[in-house]
Amino acid sequence: MKIAIAGRAGKTGNYVRYVETAGATPIVTLFASEAADCDGLLLPGGGDITPAFYGELNRGSADIDTELDILQLQIFDLAVQRGMPVLGICKGLQVINVGLGGTLIQDLEPPMGERHRYDNGDKYHKSVIREASWLHGLYGGATWVNSAHHQAIDQLGQGLCAVSRCPLDGCIEAVAHENLPLIGVQWHPERIDFGISGTDGRKVLEYFISLI
Secondary structure, three states, X not given: OEEEEOOOHHHOHHHHXXXXXXXXXXXXXXXXXXXXXXXXXXXXXXXXXXXXXXXOOOOOOOOOOHHHHHHHHHHHHHHHHHOOOEEEEOHXXXXXXXXXXXXXXXXXXXXXXXXXXXXXXXXXXXXXXXXXXXXXXXXXXXXXXXXXXXXXXOOOOOOEEEEEEOOOOOOEEEEEEOOOOEEEEOOOOOOOOHHHHOOOOHHHHHHHHHOO
C-alpha cells in the first residue's frame, strides 16, 4: 500500500515515519501523476496558505509558499476526483477546507491564539468530540490534543462538518466529509506525546488506512 505525502522531501520526515508505522510505503511527491499511483493521500503540516486562494488579502498569514500551495491543491483536487482517501494534518486540514471552498481565520487573537500557537513546543488542551463521528469511535467524547497553529478554519468547505472542537474557544480541531473519504485534524497525531496527553496518535492513521 502506497500513501502519497504531498510535501517537500526535506520537511516531511515525521510524516514518513508515521506512515511507515502502519506498514505502508510513503511516497513524498508534489507531482499529481505520482500521487495518482498511490492508494491514499496525506496532506502534511506546514506554513500558511496563500490568502488569495480563499478570496482574502493577507491579514496575518506568514511563512507562505505559494508554489507549494498550488501543487498541494492540485493533488488534493485529483484525490477528490478519484475518490481517494485523504488525511489532512494541521495545514493539511486547512488545504482540504480551502480546496472545498472554505475560508480561514488568518491569525487567532488572544487568548485563543495563545492557547493554540506553538511556543517552544506544542500546546496541549482538551478537545470535545461529536458523537457518532469517526473520531468519537477512536477516542470517545473527548481527548487531549497538541496544538501548534496560529490559524484555524473559519467557514467550512462544501460538504465538510466539524467533528471536534476546543471547548474553551470553539476552534475546529477535526473534520469529516459528508460523502467522501476525507478526514482532517488540526493537531499533530504524528508527534503527539502519549505520556502528556494519553492520546494515541496512531489511531488516526489506522482509521485513515481502513478507508483505503
